[in-house]
Amino acid sequence: MSDVLTDTTGTAGAIRYRGRTGVPPQFRPPRAPGHFVGRGDELARIRTGGVTVLSGPGGVGKTALALKWLQDRGSGDQLYVDLAAREPVAELLRSFGLIEVPAGDRAAVFRSLAVRRQFTLLLDNADSAEQVTPLLPASGTVVVTTRKKLNLDQALEIAVEPLADDPLLGALLDLSYVELPERQARLYRLCAWQPGAFDVPVAAAIAGECVCDVEDALDDLVEKSLLTEVGDAFRFHELVRAHARTKR
Known part of the structure:
Protein backbone atom coordinates (compact mmCIF):
# COMPACT_ATOMS: atom_id res chain seq x y z
CA MET A 1 0.00 0.00 0.00
CA VAL A 160 6.46 24.80 36.79
CA GLU A 161 7.78 25.66 40.25
CA PRO A 162 8.69 23.29 43.10
CA LEU A 163 5.63 22.10 45.01
CA ALA A 164 4.54 24.32 47.86
CA ASP A 165 3.63 22.84 51.23
CA ASP A 166 0.59 20.64 50.77
CA PRO A 167 -1.14 18.47 53.38
CA LEU A 168 -0.95 15.54 50.96
CA LEU A 169 2.72 16.01 50.12
CA GLY A 170 4.00 14.04 53.11
CA ALA A 171 1.87 11.05 52.19
CA LEU A 172 3.03 11.29 48.57
CA LEU A 173 6.68 11.38 49.65
CA ASP A 174 6.15 8.35 51.89
CA LEU A 175 4.70 6.40 48.97
CA SER A 176 7.56 7.45 46.69
CA TYR A 177 10.15 6.57 49.33
CA VAL A 178 8.92 3.03 50.02
CA GLU A 179 9.13 2.28 46.28
CA LEU A 180 12.81 3.28 46.04
CA PRO A 181 15.48 0.60 45.58
CA GLU A 182 17.81 0.42 48.58
CA ARG A 183 20.71 2.35 46.98
CA GLN A 184 18.45 5.27 46.03
CA ALA A 185 16.70 5.22 49.41
CA ARG A 186 20.07 5.30 51.24
CA LEU A 187 21.31 8.14 49.06
CA TYR A 188 18.06 10.03 49.62
CA ARG A 189 18.52 9.79 53.39
CA LEU A 190 22.23 10.61 53.48
CA CYS A 191 22.34 13.50 51.02
CA ALA A 192 19.51 15.29 52.80
CA TRP A 193 22.01 16.21 55.52
CA GLN A 194 24.26 17.97 53.00
CA PRO A 195 23.44 21.70 53.14
CA GLY A 196 22.67 23.38 49.84
CA ALA A 197 23.38 21.92 46.40
CA PHE A 198 25.83 19.06 45.88
CA ASP A 199 27.43 17.37 42.88
CA VAL A 200 28.02 13.71 42.04
CA PRO A 201 31.52 13.44 43.64
CA VAL A 202 30.20 14.90 46.89
CA ALA A 203 27.28 12.47 46.91
CA ALA A 204 29.66 9.58 46.18
CA ALA A 205 31.86 10.61 49.10
CA ILE A 206 28.85 10.85 51.42
CA ALA A 207 27.60 7.42 50.40
CA GLY A 208 31.04 5.78 50.18
CA GLU A 209 30.25 4.47 46.70
CA CYS A 210 31.72 4.84 43.22
CA VAL A 211 30.76 7.87 41.16
CA CYS A 212 29.11 5.91 38.32
CA ASP A 213 26.72 4.05 40.66
CA VAL A 214 25.82 7.22 42.54
CA GLU A 215 25.25 9.19 39.34
CA ASP A 216 22.68 6.64 38.15
CA ALA A 217 20.96 6.67 41.54
CA LEU A 218 20.79 10.48 41.58
CA ASP A 219 19.28 10.47 38.10
CA ASP A 220 16.63 8.06 39.35
CA LEU A 221 15.80 10.41 42.25
CA VAL A 222 15.47 13.27 39.78
CA GLU A 223 13.11 11.20 37.62
CA LYS A 224 10.96 10.54 40.71
CA SER A 225 10.92 14.30 41.50
CA LEU A 226 12.71 13.73 44.82
CA LEU A 227 15.71 15.80 43.69
CA THR A 228 16.04 18.80 41.43
CA GLU A 229 18.93 19.00 38.97
CA VAL A 230 20.54 22.42 38.64
CA GLY A 231 23.28 22.40 36.01
CA ASP A 232 25.85 19.86 37.21
CA ALA A 233 24.54 19.86 40.77
CA PHE A 234 21.52 18.57 42.66
CA ARG A 235 19.41 20.05 45.41
CA PHE A 236 16.45 19.15 47.59
CA HIS A 237 13.29 21.17 47.88
CA GLU A 238 13.21 22.10 51.56
CA LEU A 239 10.02 20.12 52.16
CA VAL A 240 11.57 17.04 50.56
CA ARG A 241 14.80 17.53 52.53
CA ALA A 242 12.81 17.67 55.77
CA HIS A 243 11.02 14.45 54.81
CA ALA A 244 14.27 12.65 53.94
CA ARG A 245 15.79 13.60 57.29
CA THR A 246 12.99 11.78 59.11
CA LYS A 247 13.97 8.47 57.51
CA ARG A 248 16.37 6.01 59.12
Missing part, protein backbone atom coordinates in the same frame (compact mmCIF):
# COMPACT_ATOMS: atom_id res chain seq x y z
CA SER A 2 1.39 3.43 -0.88
CA ASP A 3 0.37 6.84 0.31
CA VAL A 4 1.36 10.48 -0.10
CA LEU A 5 1.68 12.79 2.87
CA THR A 6 1.34 16.48 2.03
CA ASP A 7 2.40 19.14 4.53
CA THR A 8 0.20 22.17 5.00
CA THR A 9 3.03 24.37 3.74
CA GLY A 10 2.81 22.61 0.38
CA THR A 11 5.77 20.26 0.82
CA ALA A 12 4.91 16.86 -0.58
CA GLY A 13 6.75 13.61 -0.98
CA ALA A 14 5.81 10.15 -2.13
CA ILE A 15 6.62 7.93 0.84
CA ARG A 16 6.31 4.18 1.12
CA TYR A 17 3.73 3.76 3.83
CA ARG A 18 2.40 0.56 5.41
CA GLY A 19 -0.69 2.24 6.79
CA ARG A 20 -0.19 1.55 10.54
CA THR A 21 -3.36 2.53 12.37
CA GLY A 22 -2.24 2.30 16.01
CA VAL A 23 0.44 4.28 17.81
CA PRO A 24 3.64 2.21 18.09
CA PRO A 25 4.18 1.17 21.73
CA GLN A 26 7.46 3.08 22.13
CA PHE A 27 5.71 6.33 21.20
CA ARG A 28 2.69 5.97 23.45
CA PRO A 29 2.76 8.24 26.52
CA PRO A 30 4.13 6.48 29.61
CA ARG A 31 1.68 5.93 32.42
CA ALA A 32 1.17 8.97 34.64
CA PRO A 33 2.59 8.66 38.18
CA GLY A 34 0.29 6.69 40.44
CA HIS A 35 0.88 9.12 43.31
CA PHE A 36 0.07 12.61 42.06
CA VAL A 37 -0.95 15.54 44.24
CA GLY A 38 -1.17 19.27 43.72
CA ARG A 39 -0.65 21.07 40.41
CA GLY A 40 -4.36 21.79 40.08
CA ASP A 41 -3.73 25.31 38.78
CA GLU A 42 -1.19 24.12 36.20
CA LEU A 43 -3.45 21.28 35.05
CA ALA A 44 -6.31 23.72 34.54
CA ARG A 45 -4.14 26.06 32.47
CA ILE A 46 -2.88 23.50 29.93
CA ARG A 47 -5.01 24.10 26.90
CA THR A 48 -6.67 21.89 24.34
CA GLY A 49 -5.72 23.31 20.96
CA GLY A 50 -2.50 25.17 20.36
CA VAL A 51 0.86 24.80 22.10
CA THR A 52 1.51 24.74 25.85
CA VAL A 53 5.10 24.85 27.11
CA LEU A 54 5.88 23.55 30.62
CA SER A 55 9.23 24.96 31.69
CA GLY A 56 11.19 24.47 34.90
CA PRO A 57 14.29 22.84 36.41
CA GLY A 58 15.02 19.13 36.13
CA GLY A 59 13.10 17.01 38.62
CA VAL A 60 10.38 19.57 39.30
CA GLY A 61 7.71 17.34 37.76
CA LYS A 62 7.08 18.75 34.27
CA THR A 63 6.74 15.39 32.54
CA ALA A 64 4.57 13.99 35.36
CA LEU A 65 2.30 17.02 35.01
CA ALA A 66 2.02 16.58 31.24
CA LEU A 67 1.31 12.85 31.56
CA LYS A 68 -1.33 13.47 34.22
CA TRP A 69 -3.04 15.98 31.91
CA LEU A 70 -2.99 13.51 29.02
CA GLN A 71 -4.39 10.78 31.25
CA ASP A 72 -7.20 13.02 32.49
CA ARG A 73 -7.96 14.18 28.96
CA GLY A 74 -8.21 10.58 27.84
CA SER A 75 -9.45 11.09 24.30
CA GLY A 76 -7.98 10.71 20.83
CA ASP A 77 -4.61 9.30 19.84
CA GLN A 78 -1.71 10.59 21.91
CA LEU A 79 1.89 10.60 20.73
CA TYR A 80 4.94 10.88 23.02
CA VAL A 81 8.29 11.97 21.59
CA ASP A 82 11.38 12.21 23.81
CA LEU A 83 13.44 14.88 22.08
CA ALA A 84 16.48 13.92 24.16
CA ALA A 85 16.63 10.56 22.37
CA ARG A 86 18.87 9.94 19.37
CA GLU A 87 17.10 10.88 16.10
CA PRO A 88 13.61 10.64 17.65
CA VAL A 89 11.73 11.93 14.59
CA ALA A 90 13.48 9.56 12.17
CA GLU A 91 12.77 6.62 14.48
CA LEU A 92 9.14 7.64 14.90
CA LEU A 93 8.58 7.89 11.14
CA ARG A 94 10.15 4.47 10.63
CA SER A 95 7.89 3.01 13.30
CA PHE A 96 4.87 4.23 11.32
CA GLY A 97 6.18 2.61 8.16
CA LEU A 98 7.34 5.91 6.67
CA ILE A 99 10.72 4.89 5.32
CA GLU A 100 13.38 6.43 3.13
CA VAL A 101 12.38 9.94 4.21
CA PRO A 102 15.27 12.34 3.45
CA ALA A 103 16.62 14.09 6.54
CA GLY A 104 15.56 17.48 5.24
CA ASP A 105 11.93 16.35 4.84
CA ARG A 106 11.43 14.56 8.16
CA ALA A 107 10.02 17.52 10.08
CA ALA A 108 7.50 18.27 7.31
CA VAL A 109 6.41 14.63 7.10
CA PHE A 110 6.10 14.51 10.89
CA ARG A 111 3.85 17.59 10.85
CA SER A 112 1.72 16.06 8.11
CA LEU A 113 1.34 12.81 10.05
CA ALA A 114 0.33 14.72 13.19
CA VAL A 115 -2.33 16.73 11.35
CA ARG A 116 -3.61 13.78 9.34
CA ARG A 117 -4.01 11.56 12.40
CA GLN A 118 -5.07 14.44 14.72
CA PHE A 119 -2.56 13.39 17.35
CA THR A 120 -2.24 15.12 20.68
CA LEU A 121 1.54 15.55 20.94
CA LEU A 122 3.79 15.50 23.99
CA LEU A 123 7.26 16.71 23.02
CA ASP A 124 9.32 15.89 26.10
CA ASN A 125 12.77 17.24 27.07
CA ALA A 126 13.01 19.98 24.46
CA ASP A 127 16.34 21.79 24.40
CA SER A 128 15.53 24.89 22.34
CA ALA A 129 12.92 26.70 20.30
CA GLU A 130 14.91 25.81 17.18
CA GLN A 131 14.42 22.11 17.98
CA VAL A 132 10.68 22.41 18.58
CA THR A 133 9.46 24.92 15.98
CA PRO A 134 9.94 22.68 12.89
CA LEU A 135 7.84 19.95 14.54
CA LEU A 136 4.77 22.04 15.38
CA PRO A 137 1.77 21.08 13.22
CA ALA A 138 -0.55 23.71 11.79
CA SER A 139 -3.36 22.55 14.07
CA GLY A 140 -3.97 20.31 17.04
CA THR A 141 -2.79 20.14 20.64
CA VAL A 142 0.90 20.12 21.60
CA VAL A 143 2.44 20.03 25.08
CA VAL A 144 6.18 20.68 25.35
CA THR A 145 8.40 20.16 28.41
CA THR A 146 11.73 21.95 28.73
CA ARG A 147 14.16 23.27 31.30
CA LYS A 148 14.36 26.59 29.44
CA LYS A 149 11.90 29.30 28.46
CA LEU A 150 11.34 28.81 24.74
CA ASN A 151 9.40 31.99 23.89
CA LEU A 152 7.53 30.25 21.07
CA ASP A 153 5.15 32.45 19.11
CA GLN A 154 1.51 32.06 20.23
CA ALA A 155 2.41 29.35 22.78
CA LEU A 156 1.18 29.42 26.36
CA GLU A 157 4.21 29.06 28.64
CA ILE A 158 3.67 27.78 32.18
CA ALA A 159 6.53 27.96 34.67
Whole structure:
Protein backbone atom coordinates (compact mmCIF):
# COMPACT_ATOMS: atom_id res chain seq x y z
CA MET A 1 0.00 0.00 0.00
CA SER A 2 1.39 3.43 -0.88
CA ASP A 3 0.37 6.84 0.31
CA VAL A 4 1.36 10.48 -0.10
CA LEU A 5 1.68 12.79 2.87
CA THR A 6 1.34 16.48 2.03
CA ASP A 7 2.40 19.14 4.53
CA THR A 8 0.20 22.17 5.00
CA THR A 9 3.03 24.37 3.74
CA GLY A 10 2.81 22.61 0.38
CA THR A 11 5.77 20.26 0.82
CA ALA A 12 4.91 16.86 -0.58
CA GLY A 13 6.75 13.61 -0.98
CA ALA A 14 5.81 10.15 -2.13
CA ILE A 15 6.62 7.93 0.84
CA ARG A 16 6.31 4.18 1.12
CA TYR A 17 3.73 3.76 3.83
CA ARG A 18 2.40 0.56 5.41
CA GLY A 19 -0.69 2.24 6.79
CA ARG A 20 -0.19 1.55 10.54
CA THR A 21 -3.36 2.53 12.37
CA GLY A 22 -2.24 2.30 16.01
CA VAL A 23 0.44 4.28 17.81
CA PRO A 24 3.64 2.21 18.09
CA PRO A 25 4.18 1.17 21.73
CA GLN A 26 7.46 3.08 22.13
CA PHE A 27 5.71 6.33 21.20
CA ARG A 28 2.69 5.97 23.45
CA PRO A 29 2.76 8.24 26.52
CA PRO A 30 4.13 6.48 29.61
CA ARG A 31 1.68 5.93 32.42
CA ALA A 32 1.17 8.97 34.64
CA PRO A 33 2.59 8.66 38.18
CA GLY A 34 0.29 6.69 40.44
CA HIS A 35 0.88 9.12 43.31
CA PHE A 36 0.07 12.61 42.06
CA VAL A 37 -0.95 15.54 44.24
CA GLY A 38 -1.17 19.27 43.72
CA ARG A 39 -0.65 21.07 40.41
CA GLY A 40 -4.36 21.79 40.08
CA ASP A 41 -3.73 25.31 38.78
CA GLU A 42 -1.19 24.12 36.20
CA LEU A 43 -3.45 21.28 35.05
CA ALA A 44 -6.31 23.72 34.54
CA ARG A 45 -4.14 26.06 32.47
CA ILE A 46 -2.88 23.50 29.93
CA ARG A 47 -5.01 24.10 26.90
CA THR A 48 -6.67 21.89 24.34
CA GLY A 49 -5.72 23.31 20.96
CA GLY A 50 -2.50 25.17 20.36
CA VAL A 51 0.86 24.80 22.10
CA THR A 52 1.51 24.74 25.85
CA VAL A 53 5.10 24.85 27.11
CA LEU A 54 5.88 23.55 30.62
CA SER A 55 9.23 24.96 31.69
CA GLY A 56 11.19 24.47 34.90
CA PRO A 57 14.29 22.84 36.41
CA GLY A 58 15.02 19.13 36.13
CA GLY A 59 13.10 17.01 38.62
CA VAL A 60 10.38 19.57 39.30
CA GLY A 61 7.71 17.34 37.76
CA LYS A 62 7.08 18.75 34.27
CA THR A 63 6.74 15.39 32.54
CA ALA A 64 4.57 13.99 35.36
CA LEU A 65 2.30 17.02 35.01
CA ALA A 66 2.02 16.58 31.24
CA LEU A 67 1.31 12.85 31.56
CA LYS A 68 -1.33 13.47 34.22
CA TRP A 69 -3.04 15.98 31.91
CA LEU A 70 -2.99 13.51 29.02
CA GLN A 71 -4.39 10.78 31.25
CA ASP A 72 -7.20 13.02 32.49
CA ARG A 73 -7.96 14.18 28.96
CA GLY A 74 -8.21 10.58 27.84
CA SER A 75 -9.45 11.09 24.30
CA GLY A 76 -7.98 10.71 20.83
CA ASP A 77 -4.61 9.30 19.84
CA GLN A 78 -1.71 10.59 21.91
CA LEU A 79 1.89 10.60 20.73
CA TYR A 80 4.94 10.88 23.02
CA VAL A 81 8.29 11.97 21.59
CA ASP A 82 11.38 12.21 23.81
CA LEU A 83 13.44 14.88 22.08
CA ALA A 84 16.48 13.92 24.16
CA ALA A 85 16.63 10.56 22.37
CA ARG A 86 18.87 9.94 19.37
CA GLU A 87 17.10 10.88 16.10
CA PRO A 88 13.61 10.64 17.65
CA VAL A 89 11.73 11.93 14.59
CA ALA A 90 13.48 9.56 12.17
CA GLU A 91 12.77 6.62 14.48
CA LEU A 92 9.14 7.64 14.90
CA LEU A 93 8.58 7.89 11.14
CA ARG A 94 10.15 4.47 10.63
CA SER A 95 7.89 3.01 13.30
CA PHE A 96 4.87 4.23 11.32
CA GLY A 97 6.18 2.61 8.16
CA LEU A 98 7.34 5.91 6.67
CA ILE A 99 10.72 4.89 5.32
CA GLU A 100 13.38 6.43 3.13
CA VAL A 101 12.38 9.94 4.21
CA PRO A 102 15.27 12.34 3.45
CA ALA A 103 16.62 14.09 6.54
CA GLY A 104 15.56 17.48 5.24
CA ASP A 105 11.93 16.35 4.84
CA ARG A 106 11.43 14.56 8.16
CA ALA A 107 10.02 17.52 10.08
CA ALA A 108 7.50 18.27 7.31
CA VAL A 109 6.41 14.63 7.10
CA PHE A 110 6.10 14.51 10.89
CA ARG A 111 3.85 17.59 10.85
CA SER A 112 1.72 16.06 8.11
CA LEU A 113 1.34 12.81 10.05
CA ALA A 114 0.33 14.72 13.19
CA VAL A 115 -2.33 16.73 11.35
CA ARG A 116 -3.61 13.78 9.34
CA ARG A 117 -4.01 11.56 12.40
CA GLN A 118 -5.07 14.44 14.72
CA PHE A 119 -2.56 13.39 17.35
CA THR A 120 -2.24 15.12 20.68
CA LEU A 121 1.54 15.55 20.94
CA LEU A 122 3.79 15.50 23.99
CA LEU A 123 7.26 16.71 23.02
CA ASP A 124 9.32 15.89 26.10
CA ASN A 125 12.77 17.24 27.07
CA ALA A 126 13.01 19.98 24.46
CA ASP A 127 16.34 21.79 24.40
CA SER A 128 15.53 24.89 22.34
CA ALA A 129 12.92 26.70 20.30
CA GLU A 130 14.91 25.81 17.18
CA GLN A 131 14.42 22.11 17.98
CA VAL A 132 10.68 22.41 18.58
CA THR A 133 9.46 24.92 15.98
CA PRO A 134 9.94 22.68 12.89
CA LEU A 135 7.84 19.95 14.54
CA LEU A 136 4.77 22.04 15.38
CA PRO A 137 1.77 21.08 13.22
CA ALA A 138 -0.55 23.71 11.79
CA SER A 139 -3.36 22.55 14.07
CA GLY A 140 -3.97 20.31 17.04
CA THR A 141 -2.79 20.14 20.64
CA VAL A 142 0.90 20.12 21.60
CA VAL A 143 2.44 20.03 25.08
CA VAL A 144 6.18 20.68 25.35
CA THR A 145 8.40 20.16 28.41
CA THR A 146 11.73 21.95 28.73
CA ARG A 147 14.16 23.27 31.30
CA LYS A 148 14.36 26.59 29.44
CA LYS A 149 11.90 29.30 28.46
CA LEU A 150 11.34 28.81 24.74
CA ASN A 151 9.40 31.99 23.89
CA LEU A 152 7.53 30.25 21.07
CA ASP A 153 5.15 32.45 19.11
CA GLN A 154 1.51 32.06 20.23
CA ALA A 155 2.41 29.35 22.78
CA LEU A 156 1.18 29.42 26.36
CA GLU A 157 4.21 29.06 28.64
CA ILE A 158 3.67 27.78 32.18
CA ALA A 159 6.53 27.96 34.67
CA VAL A 160 6.46 24.80 36.79
CA GLU A 161 7.78 25.66 40.25
CA PRO A 162 8.69 23.29 43.10
CA LEU A 163 5.63 22.10 45.01
CA ALA A 164 4.54 24.32 47.86
CA ASP A 165 3.63 22.84 51.23
CA ASP A 166 0.59 20.64 50.77
CA PRO A 167 -1.14 18.47 53.38
CA LEU A 168 -0.95 15.54 50.96
CA LEU A 169 2.72 16.01 50.12
CA GLY A 170 4.00 14.04 53.11
CA ALA A 171 1.87 11.05 52.19
CA LEU A 172 3.03 11.29 48.57
CA LEU A 173 6.68 11.38 49.65
CA ASP A 174 6.15 8.35 51.89
CA LEU A 175 4.70 6.40 48.97
CA SER A 176 7.56 7.45 46.69
CA TYR A 177 10.15 6.57 49.33
CA VAL A 178 8.92 3.03 50.02
CA GLU A 179 9.13 2.28 46.28
CA LEU A 180 12.81 3.28 46.04
CA PRO A 181 15.48 0.60 45.58
CA GLU A 182 17.81 0.42 48.58
CA ARG A 183 20.71 2.35 46.98
CA GLN A 184 18.45 5.27 46.03
CA ALA A 185 16.70 5.22 49.41
CA ARG A 186 20.07 5.30 51.24
CA LEU A 187 21.31 8.14 49.06
CA TYR A 188 18.06 10.03 49.62
CA ARG A 189 18.52 9.79 53.39
CA LEU A 190 22.23 10.61 53.48
CA CYS A 191 22.34 13.50 51.02
CA ALA A 192 19.51 15.29 52.80
CA TRP A 193 22.01 16.21 55.52
CA GLN A 194 24.26 17.97 53.00
CA PRO A 195 23.44 21.70 53.14
CA GLY A 196 22.67 23.38 49.84
CA ALA A 197 23.38 21.92 46.40
CA PHE A 198 25.83 19.06 45.88
CA ASP A 199 27.43 17.37 42.88
CA VAL A 200 28.02 13.71 42.04
CA PRO A 201 31.52 13.44 43.64
CA VAL A 202 30.20 14.90 46.89
CA ALA A 203 27.28 12.47 46.91
CA ALA A 204 29.66 9.58 46.18
CA ALA A 205 31.86 10.61 49.10
CA ILE A 206 28.85 10.85 51.42
CA ALA A 207 27.60 7.42 50.40
CA GLY A 208 31.04 5.78 50.18
CA GLU A 209 30.25 4.47 46.70
CA CYS A 210 31.72 4.84 43.22
CA VAL A 211 30.76 7.87 41.16
CA CYS A 212 29.11 5.91 38.32
CA ASP A 213 26.72 4.05 40.66
CA VAL A 214 25.82 7.22 42.54
CA GLU A 215 25.25 9.19 39.34
CA ASP A 216 22.68 6.64 38.15
CA ALA A 217 20.96 6.67 41.54
CA LEU A 218 20.79 10.48 41.58
CA ASP A 219 19.28 10.47 38.10
CA ASP A 220 16.63 8.06 39.35
CA LEU A 221 15.80 10.41 42.25
CA VAL A 222 15.47 13.27 39.78
CA GLU A 223 13.11 11.20 37.62
CA LYS A 224 10.96 10.54 40.71
CA SER A 225 10.92 14.30 41.50
CA LEU A 226 12.71 13.73 44.82
CA LEU A 227 15.71 15.80 43.69
CA THR A 228 16.04 18.80 41.43
CA GLU A 229 18.93 19.00 38.97
CA VAL A 230 20.54 22.42 38.64
CA GLY A 231 23.28 22.40 36.01
CA ASP A 232 25.85 19.86 37.21
CA ALA A 233 24.54 19.86 40.77
CA PHE A 234 21.52 18.57 42.66
CA ARG A 235 19.41 20.05 45.41
CA PHE A 236 16.45 19.15 47.59
CA HIS A 237 13.29 21.17 47.88
CA GLU A 238 13.21 22.10 51.56
CA LEU A 239 10.02 20.12 52.16
CA VAL A 240 11.57 17.04 50.56
CA ARG A 241 14.80 17.53 52.53
CA ALA A 242 12.81 17.67 55.77
CA HIS A 243 11.02 14.45 54.81
CA ALA A 244 14.27 12.65 53.94
CA ARG A 245 15.79 13.60 57.29
CA THR A 246 12.99 11.78 59.11
CA LYS A 247 13.97 8.47 57.51
CA ARG A 248 16.37 6.01 59.12
